[in-house]
Amino acid sequence: MCYWKRNVISLKQERVMIRIVEIFARKFWKMKHFSIIGEIFFIQNIYMSTIEIPTPAVLIENLSKYLDGKQILFDVNLSIFSGEVFGFLGPNGAGKTTTMKAILGLIRPDEGTISILGDTNLSNETKEKIGFMPENTYLYKYLTGREFLRFNGKFFQISDSELEERIEEILHKVGLHKAGDKLLAKYSKGMLQRIGLGQAIINNPSIVFLDEPMSGLDPIGRKMVKDLILELKAKGTTVFFNTHILSDVESICDSFAIIHQGHLVTSEKVKDLKEPLEEYFIQKIEENTEGHLEVI
Numbered sequence: 087m088c089y090w091k092r093n094v095i096s097l098k099q100e101r102v103m104i105r106i107v108e109i110f111a112r113k114f115w116k117m118k119h120f121s122i123i124g125e126i127f128f129i130q131n132i133y134m135s136t137i138e139i140p141t142p143a144v145l146i147e148n149l150s151k152y153l154d155g156k157q158i159l160f161d162v163n164l165s166i167f168s169g170e171v172f173g174f175l176g177p178n179g180a181g182k183t184t185t186m187k188a189i190l191g192l193i194r195p196d197e198g199t200i201s202i203l204g205d206t207n208l209s210n211e212t213k214e215k216i217g218f219m220p221e222n223t224y225l226y227k228y229l230t231g232r233e234f235l236r237f238n239g240k241f242f243q244i245s246d247s248e249l250e251e252r253i254e255e256i257l258h259k260v261g262l263h264k265a266g267d268k269l270l271a272k273y274s275k276g277m278l279q280r281i282g283l284g285q286a287i288i289n290n291p292s293i294v295f296l297d298e299p300m301s302g303l304d305p306i307g308r309k310m311v312k313d314l315i316l317e318l319k320a321k322g323t324t325v326f327f328n329t330h331i332l333s334d335v336e337s338i339c340d341s342f343a344i345i346h347q348g349h350l351v352t353s354e355k356v357k358d359l360k361e362p363l364e365e366y367f368i369q370k371i372e373e374n375t376e377g378h379l380e381v382i
């Protein structure tokens with residue numbers, strides 16, 4: 087059984103199921119002659135075949151990366167399931183953006199494999215299904231918001247009429263409908279963040295990567311991003327976002343992981359948290375830091 091299957095079926099659940107099937111087998115199917123090991127193996131197979139295993143939208147195995155001769159990522163393993171909202175946490179310089187870039191094929195892993203939507207080669211077909219909002223969105227300042235979305239939409243196979251409809255819908259969603267004809271050069275920081283988010287969903291992606299989507303936004307903007315993420319989730323879109331805002335992770339994520347100094351410290355379900363995420367985060371970072379914490 088590979089490790090991501092083990093993630094979705096807890097050992098406790100498995101033991102209970104085995105016990106139930108065992109009782110039935112003994113009582114009704116007169117299978118007493120089975121050796122206990124054979125029985126468990128048989129029962130486990132029946133049980134496994136009845137379970138729908140969620141497929142990972144992203145599966146990272148043993149990812150290591152060096153930049154400028156320095157190791158940035160150390161043997162990172164991570165799986166994010168389809169339809170999940172996943173928050174990637176870690177102090178400044180921990181390796182969040184580097185991991186995201188590696189997943190998106192913007193940098194090449196030195197070791198390890200990455201599968202996204204079941205594809206390890208990142209084909210054009212897969213790229214069509216991905217949305218990405220980078221940390222520092224490079225924007226063509228002499229385009230208007232509307233033109234910028236149109237420009238980005240043209241990279242995808244969307245008909246002109248559908249694209250125009252999507253542009254209007256997205257401008258409304260990100261609260262820029264009135265500012266749609268203003269040059270990006272005249273947008274505020276938060277407005278640029280909003281239009282960057284808009285371009286990430288122009289292709290109606292199956293999976294969207296957002297690198298700190300809430301940074302620089304006012305409380306209304308933050309709520310808008312959270313609502314948008316939840317709306318994407320409701321449509322079955324997988325959302326992977328890097329963030330420092332722990333309360334957002336608690337309120338909208340299904341799962342999260344913490345990376346520190348290039349090492350994956352933990353990967354968990356939000357519902358399994360037994361204490362506030364802030365306390366848990368600090369504790370995990372302290373446990374995994376030798377000496378004084380410095381950004382390197």
Ligand SMILES: Nc1ncnc2c1ncn2[C@@H]1O[C@H](COP(=O)(O)OP(=O)(O)OP(=O)(O)O)[C@@H](O)[C@H]1O
Pocket residue numbers: 153154158176177178179180181182183184185221382
């Ligand atoms: N192009 C680069 N060349 C050399 N080192 C780099 C490069 N990009 C990032 N790094 C280093 O990689 C490490 C991880 O950086 P990364 O941007 O992935 O961190 P992060 O977790 O996204 O941090 P933040 O929360 O500040 O965005 C840092 O030590 C950084 O200095």
Ligand SMILES: [Mg+2]
Pocket residue numbers: 182183184221297328
């Ligand atoms: Mg970053």
